[in-house]
Amino acid sequence: MNNLDTTFIATALVVVLFFFLVRYDRQRRPEAIGFFRRNGAVVGGYLILGVGFWLIMTFIMPMVFMVDLSFHHKLPPSKVGGPEDVYTLDNYRMFLFGSRTSTESLNWLHLRSFFATIGISMALTLITFAISYPLAYYMAQSAKAQQLRVLLLLLIIPYWVNDILRAFSFRILMAENGFLNGILQGIGLTGQPIDFLGQNIALYVALCYSHLLIMIFPLYNAIDAQDHNQIEAARDLGAPWWHIHLFIVMPHAKPGIGSGMTLCFMLTAGAVATPLVLGGPNSLWFTPIVYDRFYQLFDWPQGAAYAIVLLLACIAIVFTVLKLAGLKLGEIAK
Amino acid sequence: MTTAIELEKVRITFGTFTAVHDTNLDIRDGEFFSFLGPSGCGKTTLLRTISGFTEPSAGVVRIGGKDMAGIGPNKRPTALIFQNLALFPMMTVAENVAYGLRVRGVGKSEREQRAMKLLDQVALTPHAHKKISALSGGQKQRVAIARALAVEPKVLLLDEPLSALDLKLRQHMRRELREIQQRVGITFIYITHDQGEALNMSDRIAVMNAGHIEQVGTGREIYSKPQSAFVASFVGESNELPGKVSRISDGMCTVDTPLGALSGRVGGDFRVGDAATLFVRPEQLRLAAPGGDHAFRARVDDLSFEGSMTHLGLDTGLAQDCAATLMTSNHESLPEIGADLGLSFNPLDAIVLKSGAPAA
Structure with missing residues (x-):
């Protein structure tokens, strides 16, 4: 059985399982109007085909393929599907122990980078939140319509710039003899230029910056939905501003905070272009390591295994945090 | 206090x-x-x-x-x-x-x-x-x-x-x-x-x-x-009869309205000849006995019976609608729609005020 067959069969299994779950979960109401009668044949057909294609062809199948691939050996094309193409845990063993055979010492080089990436992504998500929240609050509750339009434009237009151009311009901006160091030295804040790139500061700044909008919009939506009278009522009852934010606005905006933070964390931990361009010599971002599995070692199964480990870890963290915050997955999609 | x-x-x-x-x-x-x-x-x-x-x-x-x-x-x-x-x-x-x-x-x-x-x-x-x-x-x-x-x-x-x-x-x-x-x-x-x-x-x-x-x-x-x-017309219902002040004495004044000369208490600083409006509440209006004295005449164009009270909508020929509220039990028979009535009121119950913008 070759890789593609497995993929097709696994995909079919996932889809069938999904339909069973739906069927089992929902009791059929006698008065329910049929899906096609409600939407018409054309729209109904489009919805099913479109969503079906999107889910199956672009999401489930590639993922299943990658999962399957990660349990294989790296083989030349001629040997794929042959007798040597057997299932193996080697790639995961590589990640943990740095060797296909020995389990004596842990693969600290990769593990450290893996945990650092996740830890720093969490910290950067919190920083991005701290930067975005005041802006989102201002936009949602204080700004007049005119100011809001201007602010939104000012926020959106910089995002027309693509990732790679932004990353390289940050490199120039924050280089040793770059613009920022020039200013800092010019006003006498530092004598020596600061090594923004080598210390990964440029990387962190760029990662925060690239995910600001992704944080601001869900926050803005959530805060905007709050009745301003509630904020005034809290103030009238004697609450200082921080109390209002902590206990009135943030609890209300919790789904928005959850959705912004989740997206921001996932995208930060999974960013590739920015760490490739801005990571200093000591950068231990995990994604470039994954990237190297694919394009330096040409070991796609190993790359798949590394990427899947990262994905699973991120999903686990997101679910844990959501659970701790008392949020359901459905709520953050509001 | x-x-x-x-x-x-x-x-x-x-x-x-x-x-x-x-x-x-x-x-x-x-x-x-x-x-x-x-x-x-x-x-x-x-x-x-x-x-x-x-x-x-x-x-x-x-x-x-x-x-x-x-x-x-x-x-x-x-x-x-x-x-x-x-x-x-x-x-x-x-x-x-x-x-x-x-x-x-x-x-x-x-x-x-x-x-x-x-x-x-x-x-x-x-x-x-x-x-x-x-x-x-x-x-x-x-x-x-x-x-x-x-x-x-x-x-x-x-x-x-x-x-x-x-x-x-x-x-x-x-x-x-x-x-x-x-x-x-x-x-x-x-x-x-x-x-x-x-x-x-x-x-x-x-x-x-x-x-x-x-x-x-x-x-x-x-x-x-x-x-x-404004207060007279915003608080409670009032019949407004605009006109000109023709006589002032002892806190009472007479206003020449299109319905005739009507008297009420002085509610402002007036001189003879000033524009003024006489306000009288619907419940202060009484039906005059047929042939008896009355302040003005009007035709009943609406009647709504509400048990203890009866509301009459009155057409005086003026732009403003008039209304009267009667205690049902005080009347042996109620007027019919279309009837021509004489209405009177105690001048002490009416008040004359400077004409102002009508209440919104």
Whole structure:
């Protein structure tokens, strides 16, 4: 059985399982109007085909393929599907122990980078939140319509710039003899230029910056939905501003905070272009390591295994945090 | 009685628009005071100024004798009940009530105790641990009152809090508000466009129009001795008969109207020849005996029988509609639609005021 067959069969299994779950979960109401009668044949057909294609062809199948691939050996094309193409845990063993055979010492080089990436992504998500929240609050509750339009434009237009151009311009901006160091030295804040790139500061700044909008919009939506009278009522009852934010606005905006933070964390931990361009010599971002599995070692199964480990870890963290915050997955999609 | 709130030449402007013109007003300690006026008259703006959300453009607001300039709403001894109540949906009923105490650093057990006591006073004890969304309109209303009272304000400000309720509940809540006010004994300032509410609950009422306070007085004073055409037409129903002053003597004056010369009390500073309007309430009009003396004649064009009262719509030939309200039991037979009637009234029950813009 070759890789593609497995993929097709696994995909079919996932889809069938999904339909069973739906069927089992929902009791059929006698008065329910049929899906096609409600939407018409054309729209109904489009919805099913479109969503079906999107889910199956672009999401489930590639993922299943990658999962399957990660349990294989790296083989030349001629040997794929042959007798040597057997299932193996080697790639995961590589990640943990740095060797296909020995389990004596842990693969600290990769593990450290893996945990650092996740830890720093969490910290950067919190920083991005701290930067975005005041802006989102201002936009949602204080700004007049005119100011809001201007602010939104000012926020959106910089995002027309693509990732790679932004990353390289940050490199120039924050280089040793770059613009920022020039200013800092010019006003006498530092004598020596600061090594923004080598210390990964440029990387962190760029990662925060690239995910600001992704944080601001869900926050803005959530805060905007709050009745301003509630904020005034809290103030009238004697609450200082921080109390209002902590206990009135943030609890209300919790789904928005959850959705912004989740997206921001996932995208930060999974960013590739920015760490490739801005990571200093000591950068231990995990994604470039994954990237190297694919394009330096040409070991796609190993790359798949590394990427899947990262994905699973991120999903686990997101679910844990959501659970701790008392949020359901459905709520953050509001 | 001491003064709870003192407004001295308070003016509030937004850009070029003046929402409240120079206003002087004393509100006494412990009274139920209402601001009555049509929407857009500036009453809510004035309330927000007292509570501290809006700073006056000129003038002084004093609460308990203290100038409130620069003191934010969180530092004022006032509590505001919002039109939509603005309860906190993420908290339980008891947590809502205790919020003001929590902000003040009152310990958890004490604030729970005090919240429960307040909830007991508004008969909500069994609902203490419910979510706000599980309550009915009237219950939410009482939570809002308890939450505001929890911070022990000197003045409770209420911004049309009953407007979202249905008629029956509204009438019930009027009585309840009045009872609560008498029990806690603090000043209530109540904003409403509903004259029934204002007349029913208040010790005193300020009638507002277009940023001015037109008259301050008890409900009775405002109803029976209106000082302006606006008050006469906004509070209660009035028949308006415009004309020219033809004679003034002994506090009475005669106005030449298209319906003839009619007399009433003088309600302003008039000279003979001035334009003036005579106001007489529908219930003050009486049917004249056929062939007897009457003030003016009119044709019945509408009749609605409502048990103890009968309302007549009258056509006098003037632009304004006229109406008369009769006690059904005082009449052996009621006029029919189309009948031509003579109507009279006691000149002491009518008042002559300067013609003003009609009430919106």
